[in-house]
Structures are given as structure tokens and as C-alpha cells.
Amino acid sequence: MLNTLKYTVLSLLRERDIVIWVMLFPLILSTLFNSMFVGLEETGWNIDPMPVAVVSNAEGDAGLAFETMMDALSQEGDDALFAPKHVSSAQEAKTLLESQQTIATIFVDAQGWPSAEFSPGADDVGVSIERIKRTIVADVVDDFCRSRAAIEDIARTNPEALARPEVTDSLMKMADYTQQMNVTHSKAVDYVRYFYALLGFAAFMASMVGLSAVGKALPNISALGARRTVGGTSRARTLVGAVLASWLISFASLLVAFAYIRWVLGIEFGGREVECIIGLAVAALMATSFGALVGALPRIPFSAKGGILTGITCLLALFAGLYGTPSLQLADKVANSIPWLAAMNPVKQVTDLFYSLYVYTDLAPYLEGLAILLVTTGVFAGVAALLMRRQRYASL
Amino acid sequence: MQVFKTAIKSFFRHPIYLLVYVVWLSCMGLFMGMSVNELPADEYYERPSVAVINRDEGELAQALESFLLEDVDVVELADSERALQDAVMQQRAHYIAIIPEGFTDSFLSTVRAGDESALPSIQTVETSSAAAIVMMDNLANEYLNVARSYALAIPDAGVSEIVERTGKAMGHEADVRVVNIDNGSSFSGGMMLYLKFASYTLLLSIAVCSALILAQFGRDEVRKRNLSSPLSVLSTNLQLGAACLVMMLICWAFVAALGFAVYGGRMEGMSPGAVTGLLGALLCYALFGLAFGFLVGQMTHNELIMNAAANITGLVLSFLGGAWVPLDLVGEPIVTLAKFTPTYYYIEALNSSFEATGAALPAGALANMGVVLLFAMALFAIGLAIGRLRLARMGAWNGSSTRALSRPAA
Numbered sequence: 039m040l041n042t043l044k045y046t047v048l049s050l051l052r053e054r055d056i057v058i059w060v061m062l063f064p065l066i067l068s069t070l071f072n073s074m075f076v077g078l079e080e081t082g083w084n085i086d087p088m089p090v091a092v093v094s095n096a097e098g099d100a101g102l103a104f105e106t107m108m109d110a111l112s113q114e115g116d117d118a119l120f121a122p123k124h125v126s127s128a129q130e131a132k133t134l135l136e137s138q139q140t141i142a143t144i145f146v147d148a149q150g151w152p153s154a155e156f157s158p159g160a161d162d163v164g165v166s167i168e169r170i171k172r173t174i175v176a177d178v179v180d181d182f183c184r185s186r187a188a189i190e191d192i193a194r195t196n197p198e199a200l201a202r203p204e205v206t207d208s209l210m211k212m213a214d215y216t217q218q219m220n221v222t223h224s225k226a227v228d229y230v231r232y233f234y235a236l237l238g239f240a241a242f243m244a245s246m247v248g249l250s251a252v253g254k255a256l257p258n259i260s261a262l263g264a265r266r267t268v269g270g271t272s273r274a275r276t277l278v279g280a281v282l283a284s285w286l287i288s289f290a291s292l293l294v295a296f297a298y299i300r301w302v303l304g305i306e307f308g309g310r311e312v313e314c315i316i317g318l319a320v321a322a323l324m325a326t327s328f329g330a331l332v333g334a335l336p337r338i339p340f341s342a343k344g345g346i347l348t349g350i351t352c353l354l355a356l357f358a359g360l361y362g363t364p365s366l367q368l369a370d371k372v373a374n375s376i377p378w379l380a381a382m383n384p385v386k387q388v389t390d391l392f393y394s395l396y397v398y399t400d401l402a403p404y405l406e407g408l409a410i411l412l413v414t415t416g417v418f419a420g421v422a423a424l425l426m427r428r429q430r431y432a433s434l
Numbered sequence: 435m436q437v438f439k440t441a442i443k444s445f446f447r448h449p450i451y452l453l454v455y456v457v458w459l460s461c462m463g464l465f466m467g468m469s470v471n472e473l474p475a476d477e478y479y480e481r482p483s484v485a486v487i488n489r490d491e492g493e494l495a496q497a498l499e500s501f502l503l504e505d506v507d508v509v510e511l512a513d514s515e516r517a518l519q520d521a522v523m524q525q526r527a528h529y530i531a532i533i534p535e536g537f538t539d540s541f542l543s544t545v546r547a548g549d550e551s552a553l554p555s556i557q558t559v560e561t562s563s564a565a566a567i568v569m570m571d572n573l574a575n576e577y578l579n580v581a582r583s584y585a586l587a588i589p590d591a592g593v594s595e596i597v598e599r600t601g602k603a604m605g606h607e608a609d610v611r612v613v614n615i616d617n618g619s620s621f622s623g624g625m626m627l628y629l630k631f632a633s634y635t636l637l638l639s640i641a642v643c644s645a646l647i648l649a650q651f652g653r654d655e656v657r658k659r660n661l662s663s664p665l666s667v668l669s670t671n672l673q674l675g676a677a678c679l680v681m682m683l684i685c686w687a688f689v690a691a692l693g694f695a696v697y698g699g700r701m702e703g704m705s706p707g708a709v710t711g712l713l714g715a716l717l718c719y720a721l722f723g724l725a726f727g728f729l730v731g732q733m734t735h736n737e738l739i740m741n742a743a744a745n746i747t748g749l750v751l752s753f754l755g756g757a758w759v760p761l762d763l764v765g766e767p768i769v770t771l772a773k774f775t776p777t778y779y780y781i782e783a784l785n786s787s788f789e790a791t792g793a794a795l796p797a798g799a800l801a802n803m804g805v806v807l808l809f810a811m812a813l814f815a816i817g818l819a820i821g822r823l824r825l826a827r828m829g830a831w832n833g834s835s836t837r838a839l840s841r842p843a844a
Contacts, residue, residue, distance in 0.1 A: 215574060367469055
């Protein structure tokens with residue numbers, strides 16, 4: 039069996055497609071993710087001053103309060119929220135809005151009350167920074183109206199209160215009444231999830247290794263398999279050796295990917311690297327047994343099996359959140375509404391294994407995930423073994 | 435037409451590729467499109483999902499809770515650490531606020547005592563939705579600021595009066611109107627996501643299928659046999675090209691038909707120009723997929739490598755081109771890099787197409803489609819060059835230029 043193991047490892051390492059899929063793929067994609075998301079998190083939200091058109095119909099000094107606020111919010115510097123353009127007519131403002139030179143028009147009426155006009159566009163899908171910007175404009179205008187309503191109410195009820203500095207200070211200066219606390223093991227950031235989903239995808243893709251090794255050991259799939267079957271080594275020893283070798287290669291490839299993501303790209307795994315490596319070992323075992331299962335499926339040409347594996351992996355990865363923001367939202371939605379479906383998705387399970395290490399303070403959810411993966415492995419291996427037993431080849 | 439027929443036959447002899455790449459991946463696009471909540475046309479704002487854990491029975495805390503839960507997606511959460519971690523892990527709530535016990539009483543007493551440093555705080559849980567946190571924090575601060583001002587301005591007012599007056603003032607929202615620009619086509623977010631995802635579907639399916647056909651004919655033995663047949667090389671290649679084109683059109687028609695069948699209902703009133711634009715952009719990207727498949731088919735005959743090459747390229751292009759992550763969320767260097775991918779122009783073409791009014795296509799859409807076609811032509815040219823080099827290496831070409839290439843270095 040040791041010989042089988044040794045030569046299966048050697049032959050797998052010489053297969054270019056395996057190397058591309060299992061080793062190169064996570065390295066390429068994680069480098070891309072890193073350049074796309076990580077810099078963004080570090081620089082934080084950096085919204086340029088938002089272009090808005092202001093049409094003022096205020097009479098006398100009625101619009102002064104709003105104007106003062108707008109001036110304060112658009113002072114040149116890093117904190118400027120708005121870049122207002124004062125225009126004289128509604129038509130002019132509409133033209134600016136339509137040509138997307140502004141994101142909103144703010145009208146100030148004769149009494150100095152502001153109102154806003156927006157025009158949602160075609161690029162408003164999923165998380166849209168345009169919609170966030172519009173929300174900010176609406177919030178600022180709302181805030182002004184609410185504060186003014188309160189001031190007017192106080193002026194009517196108890197006018198002398200407005201002479202007291204603590205009241206005017208409270209009305210003019212917004213204090214911070216919120217305090218952020220962290221309930222998770224590590225700082226909650228979205229971008230790490232793409233790397234975890236990528237590891238889930240890469241782990242499942244490692245089933246290609248199992249598929250290839252089993253293909254070389256089964257007599258009805260390759261000439262090599264046929265020769266090995268009539269050889270002196272028992273069937274069980276051949277297969278166990280092949281599966282063990284696939285597991286070793288898959289695990290080693292995943293370790294390379296993990297090491298690259300963790301130490302070269304510097305992505306956090308909640309400081310629980312040992313648990314991650316155990317998780318990778320189990321994930322590689324699960325993938326290998328799935329590869330063996332697909333390899334053992336009867337009546338499907340071997341060349342098509344690679345396609346089937348890719349198709350299944352892509353679909354499972356969609357529900358694990360690999361394909362960008364909408365895919366992540368879809369994965370969350372499914373996991374929230376149909377948890378058993380998420381539990382049956384091995385790519386999601388591997389992804390969640392890493393994320394649970396990152397999020398939860400205790401290890402119970404991680405161990406739960408590990409147990410689910412081991413059960414999945416058992417099911418795959420059991421079905422594969424059943425399929426490989428007593429198959430008849432080229433019989434009369 | 436023997437080569438054409440054989441090529442088409444060999445394509446249909448691999449139904450698994452058709453099923454996995456064309457049908458399966460299109461369905462993935464559909465799932466993705468369905469995950470989008472179709473927003474009403476007049477919804478202009480970001481609607482976060484919010485959970486409030488209120489540990490205080492006081493009137494102010496209750497009123498603040500109701501205020502924070504207006505106009506948002508309300509999420510119910512249990513008051514435990516595990517439930518909070520679950521909510522963060524599964525992104526169930528963008529914003530979680532915890533109002534501590536005794537908040538109402540201590541808020542009013544500290545405000546009136548003028549002790550600013552002792553003001554009680556609402557605790558908010560750190561989630562990954564930074565924008566929602568800023569927006570909701572602002573609302574909470576606004577509410578409490580107005581309540582505080584009332585508490586200071588009307589010293590003899592009780593909690594009920596403060597809450598009532600604050601509620602009234604906070605009800606003074608600005609009038610917000612949404613103008614639907616009348617020259618835009620009706621829009622479906624789901625369709626847009628589906629079409630964006632189609633950049634991956636089309637590239638992968640067409641590239642793999644065409645590479646498969648070309649690789650079948652490109653195997654050295656088959657190629658040598660075909661070259662020795664009476665059929666001219668030009669005719670063989672033209673027929674192969676026609677077969678790949680037919681296959682591409684099948685994939686394109688399937689992806690487009692599925693999209694319009696599922697989302698067509700939500701796009702009623704769409705202008706003919708917009709429909710033409712969407713179909714045209716999809717076709718141009720399909721041609722790019724074909725050119726890419728041609729290139730891969732010239733480089734390798736190994737099905738697993740073809741799969742891997744198409745898949746990795748598809749993923750990288752779709753990510754980088756902004757199909758899956760809005761480019762306004764990534765940094766400037768990535769946007770610059772995105773402009774070197776055809777996916778970027780494909781998505782720009784889709785965006786411009788939605789703006790079409792009459793039967794005519796907007797100039798922007800046409801220009802972007804043109805850029806996608808240029809990418810396709812560039813890849814095709816590289817593929818041709820590689821094909822010719824391989825042919826030269828086989829020694830099957832007698833042209834003087836390739837003879838020079840195939841001659842071993844002395």
C-alpha cells in the first residue's frame with residue numbers, strides 16, 4: 039500500500055491540470071480579492087463631496103438657517119459632505135439631475151423649509167453607494183426639518199428657554215449617545231468572507247484529485263486501472279492507497295493556499311490557525327471522498343466527470359457566497375431561511391468553519407461544523423465504497 | 435459541409451457540457467437575480483435591517499425603539515451573546531442597538547443635572563455594515579438630542595410630555611420626491627444581475643464548448659489526417675468556425691431567452707432600443723467568449739485544463755470588470771485595471787442600453803459594444819498566430835514563412 043501511495047502521489051503531482059485547479063486557482067483569486075477589497079477596508083468609507091443642486095425660493099432671511107448648515111457641511115477640507123451648486127430654476131436643477139451631474143436637488147421653499155428630489159438610476163442593484171448617498175442627503179434634510187420643528191415648538195411653549203446657553207447648545211450641537219461594542223471574537227468585516235468562500239471552493243475543487251486518482255485505479259475507466267486490477271495488490275489496498283495519496287495532495291495544496299492567504303496576504307483567521315489547519319485536513323478528506331464518489335459513478339464517461347465536478351462546485355460555491363456581494367447576500371438569505379439546505383452544502387460548511395472561528399468566541403459552532411463535515415465525508419465515502427464494490431466490467 | 439456537421443455532432447455528443455455550463459450556470463444567474471429584492475421605482479434610500487434589544491421599560495426607551503424601527507427591515511433577536519454573534523455571523527441585522535436597563539430614568543436625571551459626562555449610552559454592536567451603522571447612529575443621536583433639548587427647555591415636563599413632543603418634532607420629515615426620469619427604460623434589478631452574471635456564464639460555456647470542438651479537430655493525429663484529405667485547409671477551418679459560431683448562437687439565445695422569460699414581465703414598457711441594446715451587448719460578449727475559446731482550443735486539448743482556464747479567467751474577469759462587486763466600492767487602481775477587461779465595457783453597454791428611449795441604441799452602448807468586439811478580435815488574432823505556429827511545428831505547412839519557423843536551429 040505504501041508503494042501505491044508513493045506512486046499515486048508522484049503521478050498526481052505530475053498532472054498539470056490538478057496543479058492548476060488546486061494550487062494555482064486559490065492563489066490567483068485570493069490575490070485578486072486582496073487587491074480589490076483589503077485596501078478599501080483600510081482606507082474606510084471615503085465618500086467624495088456629493089454634488090447637489092440647491093434651488094432656493096426663500097423669502098428674506100427665511101432660508102438663512104438652511105444655508106448656514108449647508109455651508110458648514112460643504113466647507114472645503116476632508117470632511118466636506120456636499121458640493122452644492124446653487125441654481126435659479128427647477129428646470130435647470132432637473133437637467134443636472136438627469137445628466138447625473140448631481141445626485142439630488144434640494145428645494146428651499148418660501149418659509150425656508152427644505153425638500154429633496156432624487157432620481158434613482160439603472161445602476162441601483164444590490165449594495166449601491168448611490169443609494170447610500172441619497173439616504174445621507176435625505177437624512178441631512180430630515181435632520182434640519184426636525185430640529186427646526188423642535189426649536190419652533192420650544193419657542194412657542196417656553197420662549198425664554200432659548201436664551202439659556204445649555205438649551206441652544208443642545209439644539210445646535212449633536213452629541214453622541216451611542217457606544218459601539220464588539221460581541222465577536224474578531225472585528226466584523228465583510229471582505230474576509232470572500233477568502234473563506236474561496237477556501238471552501240478550493241477545498242471542494244480538491245475532489246478533482248480524488249477523481250483523478252480513482253480514475254487511475256478503476257479497471258473500467260483507464261487502461262492503467264485495468265492493469266492494476268489484475269495485479270497482485272488487492273483492490274482494497276489499491277483504492278485506500280489512492281484515496282490516501284489524494285488526501286495528502288489535497289491537504290498539502292490547501293495548506294499552501296491557506297499559508298499564502300494568512301501570512302503573505304495577511305488575512306485574519308481570528309488567531310486560530312491550528313483549528314483552521316485541522317479544518318482544512320477534514321475538508322480535504324471530505325473533498326477526496328466526494329471525488330472518489332464521482333469517480334465511481336457508473337455509466338458516465340470519465341472525461342465528463344471533470345465537467346460534472348466543476349458544475350457542482352460552482353453551484354455550491356454560489357450558495358457559499360463566492361461570487362461577489364449578491365452571491366453573499368443570497369447565501370445568507372438561504373442559510374437564514376432554510377438552514378438544513380446550508381448544512382447540506384459542503385462548500386458552505388467549509389466556508390462557515392473558518393467564519394465561525396473568526397466570529398464566535400467559543401469553539402462550539404466550529405466543532406459542530408467539523409462534525410457535520412465528518413458526517414458528510416462518511417456519507418460520500420460510504421456511497422463511493424458501495425459503488426466500487428462488485429461492479430461488473432466487460433462481462434458477457 | 436462534412437466538417438461542419440461532424441463538429442456540431444461532436445458538440446451535441448457532450449451533453450454534459452451543455453447541461454452543466456449553459457443550463458446550470460444560467461440557472462445560477464437566475465438564483466442570483468432572484469436574490470435581489472425588486473425595489474419599487476420610488477424607493478430611493480438604503481433600507482437597513484435593524485434589531486433593537488430594549489432592556490428598559492421606560493417610555494423614552496420604548497419611543498426610541500419604535501422610532502429606530504420605522505422604515506427599516508425589523509429583525510427580532512434574542513438577548514444573548516450567542517444570538518448576537520449569530521446575527522453578525524449570518525448578517526441577519528446590519529444594525530443592532532441595545533438600550534440598557536434604566537436608560538429612561540438615568541437619561542433624564544443626568545440631562546437635568548447638567549452632567550454631560552454621565553449621560554447613558556445606547557450600545558451598538560459592531561457589524562460589517564459600516565454605512566448602516568453611521569446612518570442609524572445618526573438617527574438615534576438625532577432623536578436623543580431633541581429629547582434632551584426638550585428636557586432642558588421645559589424643566590417641569592414629565593417623561594410623557596418629552597416623548598410626545600420629541601415624537602412630533604421627529605415626525606417633521608422633509609418632503610422627498612422621486613422623479614423618474616422619463617427617458618429611462620423600466621428597470622429590473624434582477625434582470626440586471628442576471629445579465630451581469632451572464633458575463634461568467636457566456637464566457638465559460640462558449641469558451642469550453644468551442645475549445646472542446648476545436649480541440650477534437652486539433653488533435654495531432656486527426657489534424658494530420660484532415661490535412662491529407664482533398665478538402666482545403668481554408669474550407670475545413672471555415673466550416674469549423676461556422677460550427678463554433680452556431681454553438682455560440684445557441685448559448686447566446688438560451689441565456690437571453692431564459693433571462694427575458696423570467697424577468698420579461700418586470701420589464702414591461704421597455705423600449706425596443708433597450709431590448710436591442712441588451713441583446714447586442716450579450717452577443718458581443720458571446721463573441722468574446724468564442725474568441726477566448728478559440729485561443730484556449732489552440733493552446734491545449736486537455737479538457738480539464740480547458741475547464742480550469744475558462745473558469746479562472748471567467749471568475750477573474752467578472753470580478754475585475756465589476757459584474758459582482760460594484761466598482762464604486764473598490765479603489766481607483768482597481769477601476770483603472772477594470773478598464774482593461776472586456777467585462778467592464780460589457781456592463782457599461784448594459785447600463786447605457788437601459789437608458790435607451792425609442793428604437794435607437796444610445797451611442798454609449800454602441801461604443802462599449804465596439805470595445806468588447808475589439809477585445810474579441812485581439813484574442814482571435816493571438817489564437818490564429820498560435821494555431822499557425824503549432825501547424826508549423828507539425829511541419830504540415832509549406833509556406834516559406836513557416837518553413838523558416840519550423841526549421842530546427844542549426
